[in-house]
Amino acid sequence: MVQGITKREREVTDINEIKEILDKSLIVHVGMVDDGEPYVVPMNYGYTLEDSELCIYLHGATVGRKLDIIRKNPKVFFEMECDVTPFEGKVACQYGTTYASVMGKGTAEVLEDVNEKIDGLTKFMKTQTGKDFTFDEKMVSIVSVIKITAKDFTAKKRPKPMGLK
Numbered sequence: 154m155v156q157g158i159t160k161r162e163r164e165v166t167d168i169n170e171i172k173e174i175l176d177k178s179l180i181v182h183v184g185m186v187d188d189g190e191p192y193v194v195p196m197n198y199g200y201t202l203e204d205s206e207l208c209i210y211l212h213g214a215t216v217g218r219k220l221d222i223i224r225k226n227p228k229v230f231f232e233m234e235c236d237v238t239p240f241e242g243k244v245a246c247q248y249g250t251t252y253a254s255v256m257g258k259g260t261a262e263v264l265e266d267v268n269e270k271i272d273g274l275t276k277f278m279k280t281q282t283g284k285d286f287t288f289d290e291k292m293v294s295i296v297s298v299i300k301i302t303a304k305d306f307t308a309k310k311r312p313k314p315m316g317l318k
């Protein structure tokens with residue numbers, strides 16, 4: 154797990170709750186470093202979470218900046234959130250937002266093997282739609298598939314404080 158959660162009471166450790174956050178979030182923000190400069194891109198994703206290893210699958214064009222960066226520096230950081238709802242308080246410091254989130258660091262790779270790309274796209278579509286799709290070699294040849302492997306991640310939930318609107 155990633156170090157640095159300062160509000161331990163918000164930490165989520167139950168695997169089923171983490172999967173619920175992953176299922177509901179739908180957009181992941183992937184942070185990369187391009188020649189010393191940060192670069193973050195929001196993307197749809199698919200995932201698997203088994204034995205404390207989170208694999209995130211992304212897809213996109215076969216050329217572009219993110220692919221160039223990943224090939225030079227495969228280390229990434231990611232963040233996703235859901236259940237984002239602002240709430241009010243009686244004084245300014247009581248205002249806030251509820252949320253659930255997952256964040257972590259991992260290694261990205263651009264998949265080249267046709268079967269691995271098919272597997273990644275299948276997981277991607279299952280996460281995004283809840284449905285099973287089939288892909289053939291021709292279909293996967295026109296997209297890139299990126300797999301992020303992360304063993305270092307955390308999840309948090311911030312509920313609305315009692316007694317606030």
